[in-house]
Amino acid sequence: MNSTRRVARSGWPWAALAFGVSMLVLVATRAAAAPDRPALAYWAFNCFTTCGDANFQPEAVGVSAASMSSSFDPDAGVNESGTTLNSIPPYEARSSLTLRTGTGGSNNGRNLTWRVNTTGYTFISLSFAARRSAAGFNSNQFQYTLDGSSFVDFGAPFDAGSGFAVVAFDLRHVKGLNNNPNAGFRIVFNGGSTTDAGEFTLIDNLQVSGK
Numbered sequence: 001m002n003s004t005r006r007v008a009r010s011g012w013p014w015a016a017l018a019f020g021v022s023m024l025v026l027v028a029t030r031a032a033a034a035p036d037r038p039a040l041a042y043w044a045f046n047c048f049t050t051c052g053d054a055n056f057q058p059e060a061v062g063v064s065a066a067s068m069s070s071s072f073d074p075d076a077g078v079n080e081s082g083t084t085l086n087s088i089p090p091y092e093a094r095s096s097l098t099l100r101t102g103t104g105g106s107n108n109g110r111n112l113t114w115r116v117n118t119t120g121y122t123f124i125s126l127s128f129a130a131r132r133s134a135a136g137f138n139s140n141q142f143q144y145t146l147d148g149s150s151f152v153d154f155g156a157p158f159d160a161g162s163g164f165a166v167v168a169f170d171l172r173h174v175k176g177l178n179n180n181p182n183a184g185f186r187i188v189f190n191g192g193s194t195t196d197a198g199e200f201t202l203i204d205n206l207q208v209s210g211k
Helices: 014-033
Strands: 003-008 039-043 066-070 097-100 111-116 125-132 139-145 151-153 165-170 184-190 200-209
Touching: 039 066, 039 111, 111 200, 184 200
Parallel strands: none
Antiparallel strands: 003 165, 039 200, 066 111, 097 200, 111 184, 125 165, 125 200, 139 151, 139 184
């Protein structure tokens, strides 16, 4: 059963969704910090300036081999500020990965891809904090791969919204991701401005966890 969760920091209609919110917060908290689900890989994206591939390097807290790449056009802009949502101590809230729409919306259809060796682990889950500017990417498809090359859509496209919130994907029912040295994940971004190259979507504190 596919499961996607987005946990907002504020703004929920509490009277109608109190129970649902409590369950979503639990899911996000477990993905971020539960001791029985170690971080196989974690990216804090804490470089503010033009960083080259520095922001794509996983943090040392991860227990598995991992890598990340992007098909976006090179961007000389400064990264936007990050958040503490979904972070792993001692990594602080500095910057976030800033994915801009590009000239004429050139980055629509481009992707962020990361690979994580899940050998020895099951119950794979994934989470990150995200938000977008007013005309940033608003239709973003999460995908996974079992062989390192063919990607499969998981769930419906998500919209990060205007305020940082945790987006989580429960992949425990995708058995092929268990104990898999070729496991990988991707977000294909769409719905961004075609007239303002500076519009953006932010990704921060990206975790892949297992058991």
